[in-house]
Amino acid sequence: MFRFLASEQVSWKAVQVVQVDERVAPPGDLERNLTHLHESLFSHVPLLPEQIHAMPVDESDLEAAAGTYSQILRRIAGTPPVLDLVHLGLGPDGHTASLVPGDPVLEINDRDVAVTGVYQRRLRMTLTCPILNRARHLMWLVTGPEKAEILGRLRDRDTSIPASRISQKVAVVMTDLAAACVTDSAPKGVSCA
Numbered sequence: 001m002f003r004f005l006a007s008e009q010v011s012w013k014a015v016q017v018v019q020v021d022e023r024v025a026p027p028g029d030l031e032r033n034l035t036h037l038h039e040s041l042f043s044h045v046p047l048l049p050e051q052i053h054a055m056p057v058d059e060s061d062l063e064a065a066a067g068t069y070s071q072i073l074r075r076i077a078g079t080p081p082v083l084d085l086v087h088l089g090l091g092p093d094g095h096t097a098s099l100v101p102g103d104p105v106l107e108i109n110d111r112d113v114a115v116t117g118v119y120q121r122r123l124r125m126t127l128t129c130p131i132l133n134r135a136r137h138l139m140w141l142v143t144g145p146e147k148a149e150i151l152g153r154l155r156d157r158d159t160s161i162p163a164s165r166i167s168q169k170v171a172v173v174m175t176d177l178a179a180a181c182v183t184d185s186a187p188k189g190v191s192c193a
Contacts, residue, residue, distance in 0.1 A: 001087075001141055002037065006044035015051060016076045017042075020086060021098035021126040022055040024062065031122065032057075055113075055125045066113040066125055073112055073131070081112060086127075086135040090142045094150050094161025095119075098126035106162055129165050138171040145178040 017037075025031045034054050042052060053072050059065035073081040088096045098116050099106055105114045105126060112131035116124045132138070142151050151173075154163050 002040035003044065006041055010045070012046050012051075015047065016053065017047065017051060018053045018073060018076070018083070019055045020088065020132075021124055022057050023098075024057045024123040024125070027058060057125050062115045062123065062125065066111070066115050069113045069125070070111065080134060081131055083131065083135045085137045085139060086132060088132075088138060088140050088163075088166070090140060090147055090150060090154060090163055092146045092150055094153065094158075094163050096140075096163040096166060097132065098124035099129065099162040099165065101162060103162075106165065133167045136170060138166065138168075140171060140173040140175075142173060142175045142179045144176070147175075147179040148181065151175060151179050 019033060019037075022033050023029075023031050028035055053069075053076070055069055056065040059068075070081075073083075077083055090096055091100075093101055095101065098119065100116065100119045103116050103119065105116050105128060108114050108128045109130055112128055114126060114128050116126055140154075142154075150161065150163075153161055154173075157164050157168070159165075
């Protein structure tokens, strides 16, 4: 997705990139989202370092770092911050960003950035539901057959999954056939045969 974006005509001088979530891992770690962003996008487009706002997961005080990131968001996106476009994925368990089932971060309504509990062996920093729900546009990218059932639950606004806490009013879902083709989940006009 990002490599495709890198080949498009974009006014990169007007772009500010923020992270939706990040794993607490060393710089350059293959589990870090920032590592993949560098490989797939940043190394292919003319973004200046001051246009890239990485979540400060290297700090020793993660709660203070989350507060610092909130201040960065206010500086570049207003008070309260309103992001123009948010790119989200969907996990097979219904998580999006690092808003995972059962994590207390799901209940936060007074902060835009928070630190999660351990999920898949890592603490994480994530944007919370309030800032995601203020976004002007949301784009979900959902791929793979393991996502088919949960994609149907997102479509049906199943409130038991974290992703359904994100407003769908300004959302677009992009998917491959493997994720779209599950019993009664395929969009109208899509042939799964």
